[in-house]
Amino acid sequence: MTEIQIYNAQKKAKMAFTPIDANNVRMYVCGPTVYDFAHIGNARPAIVFDIMFRLLRHVYGENQVTYARNITDVDDKINQRALDENRSIAEVTEQTTAQYHADIDALNVLRPNIEPFATQHIPEMIEMIETLIAGGHAYAAENHVLFSVKSMPEYGKFSRKNLDEMIAGARVDVATYKRDEMDFVLWKPSSDDQPAWPSPWGNGRPGWHIECSAMAKKHLGIEFDIHGGGLDLIFPHHQNEVAQSCCANNTDRMANHWMHNEFLNVEGEKMSKSLGNFLTINDARKQHPAEALRLMMLMTHYRKTINWSKDSAKEAVAMLGKWHEKTANIGEVSSADIPANFIDAIADDLNTPFAISLLHKMAGTPLKAAAQFIGLLYETQADFISFKPAGIKINAAYIEALIEQRNTAKTNKDWPLADKIRDDLMAKSVVIKDSTNGTSWEYKK
Numbered sequence: 513m514t515e516i517q518i519y520n521a522q523k524k525a526k527m528a529f530t531p532i533d534a535n536n537v538r539m540y541v542c543g544p545t546v547y548d549f550a551h552i553g554n555a556r557p558a559i560v561f562d563i564m565f566r567l568l569r570h571v572y573g574e575n576q577v578t579y580a581r582n583i584t585d586v587d588d589k590i591n592q593r594a595l596d597e598n599r600s601i602a603e604v605t606e607q608t609t610a611q612y613h614a615d616i617d618a619l620n621v622l623r624p625n626i627e628p629f630a631t632q633h634i635p636e637m638i639e640m641i642e643t644l645i646a647g648g649h650a651y652a653a654e655n656h657v658l659f660s661v662k663s664m665p666e667y668g669k670f671s672r673k674n675l676d677e678m679i680a681g682a683r684v685d686v687a688t689y690k691r692d693e694m695d696f697v698l699w700k701p702s703s704d705d706q707p708a709w710p711s712p713w714g715n716g717r718p719g720w721h722i723e724c725s726a727m728a729k730k731h732l733g734i735e736f737d738i739h740g741g742g743l744d745l746i747f748p749h750h751q752n753e754v755a756q757s758c759c760a761n762n763t764d765r766m767a768n769h770w771m772h773n774e775f776l777n778v779e780g781e782k783m784s785k786s787l788g789n790f791l792t793i794n795d796a797r798k799q800h801p802a803e804a805l806r807l808m809m810l811m812t813h814y815r816k817t818i819n820w821s822k823d824s825a826k827e828a829v830a831m832l833g834k835w836h837e838k839t840a841n842i843g844e845v846s847s848a849d850i851p852a853n854f855i856d857a858i859a860d861d862l863n864t865p866f867a868i869s870l871l872h873k874m875a876g877t878p879l880k881a882a883a884q885f886i887g888l889l890y891e892t893q894a895d896f897i898s899f900k901p902a903g904i905k906i907n908a909a910y911i912e913a914l915i916e917q918r919n920t921a922k923t924n925k926d927w928p929l930a931d932k933i934r935d936d937l938m939a940k941s942v943v944i945k946d947s948t949n950g951t952s953w954e955y956k957k
């Protein structure tokens with residue numbers, strides 16, 4: 513059996529993965545808060561843990577893996593969005609969830625086995641909060657319930673942060689109802705225009721962290737194998753999930769393996785609405801074939817920062833164009849066709865960049881089987897080639913092919929043909945530039 517290795521941040525080393533129950537391997541990943549279009553940074557964990565899901569299913573069997581990824585559909589950002597746009601909260605969460613599904617389905621991300629919605633697990637959250645209060649780990653004050661950080665001596669160990677870092681990272685509010693400034697909210701009161709559920713502490717709503725602890729426990733049990741999410745979730749979100757789950761369930765761990773994907777920059781800069789480089793998955797899908805977006809995510813190892821750029825998009829489109837060409841006549845393939853060293857690369861802490869380097873050396877059946885294993889080459893070659901960015905009449909793979917034809921024409925000193933190809937591209941809003949390094953191109957603005 514393939515041995516899976518997963519990087520352990522506490523031990524700063526890769527560790528062999530042994531599931532608690534090989535007949536039911538369990539993974540939880542923090543899903544989106546559904547208030548707005550998902551951006552390409554949100555697509556990263558969806559794709560990274562999709563690779564892990566596919567690997568686990570390959571190694572342990574398709575029906576031996578349970579993957580839960582939640583939908584956070586109660587959150588102050590959702591309330592604000594509904595208020596700003598004069599829409600109901602249900603409309604905002606339903607439409608945003610549908611958009612999220614459409615976006616990540618297009619990226620060939622498999623649906624998890626379970627997709628729990630926070631609003632459908634309020635009784636489980638209340639029960640967990642009551643357990644925490646009974647155990648002396650939480651207290652009610654002014655219609656709030658707070659987790660008492662001092663009740664857990666190991667608090668902070670998971671995120672390996674000292675008190676000052678935690679105070680800065682959690683952006684703690686000093687509030688009269690808190691015994692200690694680090695104490696965090698498990699339950700809070702709602703005003704008349706905010707979503708509310710009855711509870712022993714009055715009408716209110718849960719804090720974000722308790723949602724995941726309650727949903728993970730319900731669907732995966734008090735201890736499970738892998739918990740994943742973006743690096744930004746380590747503190748405070750995952751630290752607080754660990755605190756709640758361990759104290760409520762009387763365990764010393766929530767999950768055996770924690771995996772965090774790194775950040776994603778755009779053209780070397782942090783993505784932000786104020787910098788104007790904010791890119792939704794939906795907009796990215798209009799610019800590049802979805803397969804290329806997926807490949808761009810996998811060209812960088814999940815523990816390294818991705819630099820999302822026009823150049824990496826071109827590179828991904830060119831690679832896929834070649835692979836489609838090399839597999840155009842291959843029919844159905846099976847997992848038995850995947851070269852063993854390719855599976856080994858993925859099993860080695862999801863080393864997708866190395867796996868992609870192996871794809872370059874393959875052709876035919878093994879190439880198609882290996883590429884499909886990581887969710888690529890799912891479109892037909894015809895669909896891939898016919899993709900056109902919004903407002904552009906020609907696709908990148910086709911441009912590359914025409915540039916190659918033009919280079920051949922130049923080598924053959926067929927100047928009229930070379931000029932005709934350049935003019936044809938120009939007519940289709942593509943400008944080519946010749947230099948000593950070869951020919952480059954860009955879309956004419």
Ligand SMILES: [Zn+2]
Binds near residue numbers: 541749753
């Ligand atoms: Zn979570």
